[in-house]
Amino acid sequence: MQKTLVGLGAILAMLTLAGCQTAQGFGEDVSTAGQVIQQESAEAM
Template identity: 45%
Template sequence: MLGTVLLLAVMAVSACETVQGAGRDMQTAGQMVQQESADAQYGM
């Protein structure tokens, strides 16, 4: 999971050209992490 988050972070930083784009990329990555943690919690 940590590897996935790091990969998404690297992709987000390299893919965006503006501060606004970086914000959207980080928001998307955060939502994915939040979903993964919710899935893990319900799977326990």
């Protein structure tokens, strides 16, 4: 389970870095990625 979350986090990080073009966009992307990880971990429990 933990490997799945780590893999998901790595994929989200790559997409975030590839998709954002400004510091504000980066912050929004990181926030969104954090929310997705929290939701996935809550569902796993």
